[in-house]
Every structure is written in C-alpha cells, then in structure tokens.
Amino acid sequence: MLRVGIIGWRGMVGSVLLQRMHEENDFDKIDTYFFSTSQAGEKVHVLKSQESTLHNALDVHELKGMDILLSCQGGDYTKKILPLLREEKWDGHWIDAASTLRMDSNAVIVLDPINKEAIENAIKEGTKNWVGGNCTVSLMLLAIHGLIKEGIVEWVSSMTYQAASGAGAQNMKELLVQMGELSKSLDDVTYETNILELDKKVQMIMSSEKFTKELFSVPLAGSLIPWIDEELENGQSREEWKGSVETNKILQSNGFKTFNVDGLCIRIGAMRSHSQALTIKLNNNYSIEKIEKLLASANPWINFVANHKEASIKHLSPAAVSGKLSIAVGRVRKLNVSENLISVFTVGDQLLWGAAEPLRRILNILINKKV
Numbered sequence: 001m002l003r004v005g006i007i008g009w010r011g012m013v014g015s016v017l018l019q020r021m022h023e024e025n026d027f028d029k030i031d032t033y034f035f036s037t038s039q040a041g042e043k044v045h046v047l048k049s050q051e052s053t054l055h056n057a058l059d060v061h062e063l064k065g066m067d068i069l070l071s072c073q074g075g076d077y078t079k080k081i082l083p084l085l086r087e088e089k090w091d092g093h094w095i096d097a098a099s100t101l102r103m104d105s106n107a108v109i110v111l112d113p114i115n116k117e118a119i120e121n122a123i124k125e126g127t128k129n130w131v132g133g134n135c136t137v138s139l140m141l142l143a144i145h146g147l148i149k150e151g152i153v154e155w156v157s158s159m160t161y162q163a164a165s166g167a168g169a170q171n172m173k174e175l176l177v178q179m180g181e182l183s184k185s186l187d188d189v190t191y192e193t194n195i196l197e198l199d200k201k202v203q204m205i206m207s208s209e210k211f212t213k214e215l216f217s218v219p220l221a222g223s224l225i226p227w228i229d230e231e232l233e234n235g236q237s238r239e240e241w242k243g244s245v246e247t248n249k250i251l252q253s254n255g256f257k258t259f260n261v262d263g264l265c266i267r268i269g270a271m272r273s274h275s276q277a278l279t280i281k282l283n284n285n286y287s288i289e290k291i292e293k294l295l296a297s298a299n300p301w302i303n304f305v306a307n308h309k310e311a312s313i314k315h316l317s318p319a320a321v322s323g324k325l326s327i328a329v330g331r332v333r334k335l336n337v338s339e340n341l342i343s344v345f346t347v348g349d350q351l352l353w354g355a356a357e358p359l360r361r362i363l364n365i366l367i368n369k370k371v
C-alpha cells in the first residue's frame with residue numbers, strides 16, 4: 001500500500017477531511033502516518049481503535065519516506081517544507097489545502113467533477129503538486145456546472161456571503177462568544193421592553209472596548225464584515241481576485257470556455273457554509289426551462305430548488321446544507337434589466353466541497369493509479 005503522510009489533520013479542514021476518509025473507508029487503502037509540527041512522538045487514536053505515533057512534520061527525512069503527503073497545515077508550512085523536500089529529490093505527490101501553490105504552473109487545482117480530464121493528463125505528464133481551490137470558486141463552479149459544460153456563460157458577478165468557518169475554528173468560536181455577549185442584553189427583556197432601548201443597549205455592547213473581537217477585529221455577530229483577505233492595489237480584496245484567476249485556471253486546463261468573474265466577498269455571522277448570489281450573463285436568450293434543466297442535471301451533488309418562497313427559505317440556507325455534500329442551487333430567474341442576464345443563488349458547505357472533498361478525491365485518484 002502507498003505510504004501517505006497527513007499534516008495539519010487537527011485543524012478545521014483537516015478534521016473534516018479525516019471524517020470523510022473514515023466515512024468512505026479510505027484508510028483501508030493506504031498505510032497512514034500522522035505528522036505534527038509540535039507533538040512528535042505522542043500517541044494518538046485517529047484510526048478507530050488503532051494507536052498511532054505522531055511523526056515530526058519538520059523532519060524532511062521522515063517526510064521523504066512518504067509516497068504522498070497531504071497538508072492542511074497552511075501556506076507558511078508549504079513555503080518552508082516543500083522546497084526542502086524537492087531539493088532532497090523527493091519525487092512524491094504533494095496534496096495541499098493552502099492557496100500557496102494554486103497559480104504555480106507546475107501545480108493543478110483539483111476539482112475532478114469539473115477538470116477530471118485535466119487531472120488525468122497531468123498525472124500522465126508527471127505532475128506531482130495538487131492543490132485544492134478557493135472555497136467559493138469550487139462551490140460556484142459545481143453550482144453552475146451545467147452552464148459551463150454548455151459553454152454559454154459570458155461573465156459572472158459573484159456576491160459571496162461567507163461563514164465564520166472560512167476563517168478557521170478559532171474564528172467560529174469568537175463568533176459564538178460574540179453571540180453570547182449580545183444575548184446577555186436579553187436577560188431582563190419582557191414584552192413590555194421598549195425595542196429602541198433594547199437596540200441601543202445592543203449597540204453599546206457591540207461598540208464597547210470589552211466586546212470580544214480579537215480575531216475579526218470588529219463585531220460579526222449582529223453585523224457583517226465587507227472585506228475578506230488582503231487589500232490589493234486595484235481596490236479588490238485578494239479573495240475577490242481569486243474568483244476570476246482560479247476559475248479560469250480550472251476551466252482552461254480542461255478545455256472549457258473561460259469567462260470573467262468579479263464581485264464582493266462578505267463575511268457574515270453564519271457558522272458554516274458559504275452562500276453566493278450570482279448574476280450571470282449568458283451568450284443568448286435561452287428559455288428559463290432550458291437554464292433550469294442544465295443547472296439541475298449537471299452533476300450528482302446539485303440540489304436544485306424551484307424559485308418559490310417556501311422551497312427557497314427551507315433549502316437555500318447555510319442551516320440547510322451544513323455537513324452535506326449536496327450544493328443547493330435556486331432563485332433562478334431572468335433579470336428585468338436584460339434578457340440575457342439571470343440570477344442564481346447557491347449555498348454549499350465550504351469545508352466539504354469547498355475544501356476537504358477535492359483533496360480526498362485527488363488522493364483516491366492517485367491511490368487507484370498506484371502512483
């Protein structure tokens with residue numbers, strides 16, 4: 001069996017990845033080694049009842065013994081360790097959740113329902129670096145897969161509403177702490193409480209220096225944050241920039257028609273799963289029936305939701321999709337501003353298809369090919 005080393009398995013993405021690997025019995029196919037940057041030598045129970053000894057994630061010679069290394073440790077780790085491994089002539093496969101390698105010419109962004117052919121070709125050509133894509137990009141491409149296959153998309157404006165989990169486990173905890181601090185303002189609330197007084201009290205708590213905001217730096221509970229990632233010179237955030245460049249690297253690799261993507265990326269007070277409001281310019285005036293059919297039948301993970309109020313509020317929300325591989329797609333209609341413009345609203349668990357699942361699937365592709 002192939003020797004597979006996993007680094008960063010305790011984090012948010014790593015934890016979800018291990019959960020999926022257990023669910024799919026992936027560990028039965030590989031000889032698994034768990035690495036740690038700080039607790040090498042400790043005993044852990046990750047593989048059901050089997051005890052594992054943690055290996056040193058900073059020891060290049062230990063890492064070199066693996067056929068495949070899968071890292072959810074973050075970009076700084078990749079920048080430090082991967083060049084050292086390659087300098088030591090390690091010829092194994094590196095699978096990465098971080099964004100560091102995504103735009104490298106010798107790395108493939110993996111989303112096999114979209115670019116399986118490109119992945120197969122890259123394996124034949126000797127590619128060794130595989131990287132998961134940006135969460136909202138992966139979820140968007142899966143959601144509008146049917147339109148992509150038909151080659152009818154001219155451009156997309158993607159307005160994202162991203163959950164706290166996109167920033168990490170500690171940020172999720174901070175959101176909950178903020179919610180708890182705000183809820184204290186309800187302790188003495190009755191039906192007779194003046195709503196303006198209550199609102200003022202909540203605002204005072206949010207504005208207080210004592211309000212917990214170490215990670216987000218501003219309130220997220222009861223509010224939103226209109227910026228994600230670094231600021232670029234052109235006024236975009238880095239998260240917004242990724243939308244177009246990563247989309248087109250994935251599409252181009254598989255021979256699909258490329259198109260521009262732009263929009264705003266917003267952090268909202270949801271715990272898990274990202275939502276996106278898409279405005280899509282099509283290359284012709286297609287019937288809404290054809291558009292719905294293309295979207296609904298594109299891949300097995302689409303949960304198409306008819307554009308009606310009750311169905312939409314029940315199925316098109318983070319609460320409805322969190323923890324599920326299905327991607328909800330709905331609110332499909334032609335916009336009044338132009339006959340070739342449509343709206344689509346989609347929600348997916350960014351820790352699954354947006355992060356862990358593409359990594360798990362490329363690992364299985366490599367295992368099945370016995371690389």
